[in-house]
Amino acid sequence: MKMRIVFEIAVVVLLVSLAGFSLMATRAKEGRYTLDHQRIVYNGGILKDKFNGYGRLRLASHDRYSGQFKDGQFSGEGVFKSHESWQYTGHFKAGVPDGKGVLTTAGHKEYHGLFKKGELIHAD
Secondary structure: HHHHHHHHHHHHHHHHHHHHHHHHHHHOEEEEHHHHHHHHEEEEEEEEEEEEEEEEEOOOOOOOEEEEEOOOOOEEEEEEEEOOOEEEEEEEOOOOEEEEEEEEOOOOOEEEEEEEEEEEEEEO
């Protein structure tokens, strides 16, 4: 009977250890990617060779994004600054503005509102 209890405890400890290890393996790690001869530079979370978590991206055009990524796309809260002097601050989904946000034009005019799939659908 004692041997069975010791065996069950050992199995539980092993299962808990393996579960903890598997969860640690899915965490994004901090890293840096440079692509296209350093014309694209990314600093931030990387998981399964994709941008995940918080990161900063600079493109060859000098456009910049800082914010949340999911599976290599802008997803969550972030700021996109265009080289043409406009910017969007707010929520992104699947790489485009989607949710509440603020679009600031090059002339400093602000549009606060709700965006859906990259388009302003309702301004406040």
